Amino acid sequence: MxxxxxxxxxxxxxxxxxxxxxxxxxxxxxxxxxxxxxxxxxxxxxxxxxxxxxxxxxxxxxxxxxxxxxxxxxxxxxxxxxxxxxxxxxxxxxxxxxxxxxxxxxxxxxxxxxxxxxxxxxxxxxxxxxxxxxxxxxxxxxxxxxxxxxxxxxxxxxxxDPSKSSSKERLRKATDYLHRHYRENITLSGLASTIYLSSSYLSHLFQKQLGLTFTAYLTNVRLSQAVALLRSERTITDIASEVGFPSTNALIDAFKRRFGVTPGQYRLVNEHDATDPQENSMVTAGFSTDFTSLMRHLHHNEHSIVQPQVNEGYDLHVDTARKIRTLSHNWRTLINAGYAKDLLNGAVQAQIRKLQKEIGFRYMRCKGLLDDDMMLYVRKMSGSADYNFVYVDEVLDFMLSVELKPYVEFSYMPSALAREAVFPFKRPSILSMPEHLDKWLALVTSLVRHFIDRYGIESVREWRFAPFVSPEFSGYGVFTMEEYWVLYRGTSYAIRAIDPQLHIVGPGSNIDSSNFISEFLVSCSKGNCLPDSLALRAYHSILPGQEDTGLQLMAEDEAFPLAVSGDEQFMKHALHKVKKLLRQRGFASLPVILEEWSNNIWQRDLCNDTSYKSAFLFKNILENYDHFEAMGYWSLSDHMEEIVPSSDLFHGGFGLFTRGGLPKSCYRALQLLCYAGSGLIAEGDGYFITSSKGEIQIFLYNYCHYDTLYRYRHTTHLTQTERYNVFNIRNTRQYHIRLDGLTPGVYTERRYSVGPAGGSAFDEWLNMGAPKDMRPEEWSYLEGRSLPLLQMRSLQVTANFVVNAVVQPHEVQVIRLTVK
Missing domain, CATH: 2.60.120.10 (Jelly Rolls)
Structure with missing residues (x-):
């Protein structure tokens, strides 16, 4: 259970x-x-x-x-x-x-x-x-x-009847012991001795109270544990040993008597149910129905839906003359642009130009530079293969034209080189080791030399190079960690052989994979191929078994089998562990970058379109401000996806823009974060205060995490238009901020806000009636209405000035006080 x-x-x-x-x-x-x-x-x-x-x-x-x-x-x-x-x-x-x-x-x-x-x-x-x-x-x-x-x-x-309690208490001690020690070789006489009863009396208790023999009860306990383990990738033999059966055949025989099928047959049936939503009675149109029957009864009780009733008060005293540290704004170092071929799309290029004009990043990362649709390494009719750099050049030329330096990931594997064809996504991207390592290294060498010849050595030295994909892809079974290490090391050697000053990043592992990160760094140190930056990824996701929630993860075709962590400071805590690990292993000076991060691994999370996402970005960027050398948000646009595209305007993609180029609330959040000054003067739960010459900037947010059901993709309370019912309940936050040390005078106060009440394209779309199709003038209206709300006024400011603000759940605010 x-x-x-x-x-x-x-x-x-x-x-x-x-x-x-x-x-x-x-x-x-x-x-x-x-x-x-x-x-x-x-x-x-x-x-x-x-x-x-x-x-x-x-x-x-x-x-x-x-x-x-x-x-x-x-x-x-x-x-x-x-x-x-x-x-x-x-x-x-x-x-x-x-x-x-x-x-x-x-x-x-x-x-x-x-x-x-x-x-x-x-x-x-x-x-x-x-x-x-x-x-x-x-x-x-x-x-x-x-x-x-x-x-x-x-x-x-x-x-x-009190007379029955003593015998039931004795039996309870026996069954409790079996549930704790079922893995061991337990006998009736041994158990009886442990709880100070005779074997015959204990046997009688099992028969009378449970209608089962001692052996039958113990077998049932072991079978229940075996069923749970069948959801893992363990072999039947390992499971038999783990749950206490004397042999594999003993498990198979007992399992078949109990369930009518063998463990292997049971696993096949349940794997099918878990991966095929159309055949799973718990899923309808992608929405789980586990709790629908229960939660409809809330409507019988008008007081059951609890809304925030009171404000949470925050009294802050801030010395504006005290600077905690100088800010570098590293969150603007890197942005992810999906797949290389998508950067040749005019609509995507328009979105990137808008991004650079209004926010401005230094690097752009894309996957799939070696994919077959880039025609880089093409096999001829005769069977030989040639290099073709046309599409690669067009992608990099565009990046550089909008003042973005390339973050080059050598992925995925061209079919002409692949040992086997495994497609992890619904794209022409092959996940494989090369059939011949020397041919892979020759391709990498030729490509890097081409970059230097075309763009110049000084320019390319400012780029970033990732030797291969994330090591977590070994979970697909197409390569081992040892093979990954050989490929990574060989590719790193090949790049550095061209120019030792080229900047290598790696390995792109999950930020909470501390064991792998430690092994990787030690191996790199011994192999003389330590990366210049440690590249990690963070999707706030965990394996379902890492938490004891009692909930089954609902299978989705558009997501890896990972739940969202219940830790609201997942990234902050994970980074702390990584930095501690680096200190312990002697790599404290190694820069740490997030080459990918987002709120979860689900590409159809309808909450991605809501104001929740703007608060998520505020929280995680501000809580980790400049603690990473770069924070590459995934991703730029809903146009660049790894699954079948959706015709819906708001379909829950990761992007800052919809497919049609409409900026979402998360894009507006990044716009507001650009107002951060050069110095940090205060930070804490829900606030971040900076300063620059003649101005104070106050950043406030009221973040609401997914509730427990939704973290495991139980979408009972979610529809295309009702998307705010899947969060933990939070109260309104009321801030009373006393700013000491200001220069007295007349100031202009500008208050920006993004939230359900305004500044969010999705919420404004709801206010329009959630239209399926819009005319050009309606689209323009929606885009104009999705700008952050702005209020301005002039104030007479004293040396000790108080700023008051009320922040609703899912809302972010920026308050700028500028001296005239």
Missing amino acids: QENTLIASDFRFSINLPEDAIASWHQELEVMYILQGTGVLQLDDNQFTYEVQQDDIIVLNSYQLHALNMQGSGKALSLFISPAFLAAFCPEIESIIIECKSFLYPKDEQARFNVIRSEFASVFQAYYKNESRLPILMRSRVGVLLNSLVHTFLEQNKQK
Whole structure:
């Protein structure tokens, strides 16, 4: 069973899956809701058997023996309430029984159960909206639920039999031990000795209380663990050993008796379900429906949707004469432009020109310079291959024409060189090792020499060169890490053999891959090929198993199988670990750059178009200001994607611009960040204050993170137009900023804002009625309305001046005080 601790001593939620069908009990009171599908519920020593289906709600009293067997893709959600909380809330509840079984009543008698469903949904919402940070609120919501249960479903004539508690307590100790030690070679006699019982008595307890032998119960525990591990890439043999089976055949035999299929067959079926949305009953048009049935009950309770009610106050005293450090604005060093061939598109070039005119970056990175669509290395009819630099030259000529220096990544593998053809994306990009390493190195050498001949050695020395793709692509199984290392080292040698002053970056690994980064740097140091800059990537993503949320990651065709981290300071914390690692390994002076970063790895995240993204950029750039040598945001435009293009104007792409060139809120955020002065004078949670000659710049943001459901791509509350229901609840922030040390006089105050109330193209599009097609004049109107909101006024400023600001959730603001 997958569990997630909310408030460890009081509550926990758990999702029940088909493989969790095992007789058990616990001290907690359990409130269970059937999310989807059907199942069989057995209660009280198998005396009662019921069929349950979607929307049923049941209460299982403490120490009530039960087993739920969900069928197919069925799921149930359970809330466990601790005895301590129950005793504090209602001391007498420990000796009474609550009879809540909605499936025993017809539809016209469900009104009282709808109240419980609504309050259960309210408790769950408090969890996934992160209200569990406020224990008082969580406890009050659970208290409301308990009050309704006791008031409506208390069984007056039934009380718990104290005589049965001692035998159940003994059996509980036995089953708890099995759940902790199932990997070990456990025998009935050994377990009996451990908990100070006789073997015959313990065997009798299992048979009487659970209807199972000791061996059958232990086998079920091991099988449940095996099912969970089948979602990983471990072999069946490794899984058998991991969960305590004496052999692979023992696991296969037990698995087939329990589930009717072998572990291998089970894995194939479930892999198909996970990767084919059309065949997965939990996905409709790309939207998961796991919690839809439950959350619709929130509408029965008008108080269940909690909106921010109060302001969070921030009182700041800032000495404007004190400069913490000088700023270099490194976030403007690098921008990603997708794939090389896209840079030959006139619409994309127009977007880049606008970007350079209004913001201005130093470097531009693109992938796929060696892709077949660039015609760089083309095989002839005769079978031989020649170099052709025409398209490559056009791409680089354009970059340089708009004052962008190339960040050249040697990717991907031309088909004429590839050992095998693996396409990681829906583009003509081949992920492979070269069939012949010498031919790959000859191509790299020829290309670099061509750059020097065409653009001059002094110019090319200012460029950046990445020897190959990210090492994480080894996960596709087309090359090993050892092969990657041989290729990286050989390519690095080839580049430096041409000119030792050429700047090499690498390896492009995930920022939280500390083990690989350490091994890579040590190997490079020994191999005399240490990069000039350590290149990393950060998509705020984690493997689903890295967090204990109890949620299954919903499979999407447009994303890698990664969830969004719950750590709102993911990048800051990851960078801290990397810098610590560099110090420990003796590489403290090695510059660290982010060659790619964004909020997640999902290319159809509809929130990418909303004001959330502007706050995300503010937060992560300001929290890490100049701590990286470069921060290459991914990416410039929705036109450059790795999946099938969408005809929708706002389809959740990574870009700063829509396909048609409309600037999104994230683009407006970067425009506002350009106002940052040369010196930092204050920074903290939600604010960043800078200064330049004659001006103070105040940057404020109210960032809201994805809620727990959405981090695992459960899109129950998401539609094309309703996109703000998938975030943690945040209050409005009210800032009271006292600026000390200002030169008295008349100042001009300029206040810029981007948020749902204005300055966001998506939100303005909603205000227009979310039109599918727009005429040219309507498009121009929308673009004009998507400019940041601006208010101006003249002020008489004293030496100690107070600035007040109210910042709504998902809003960013910039306040500039300029002396006249």
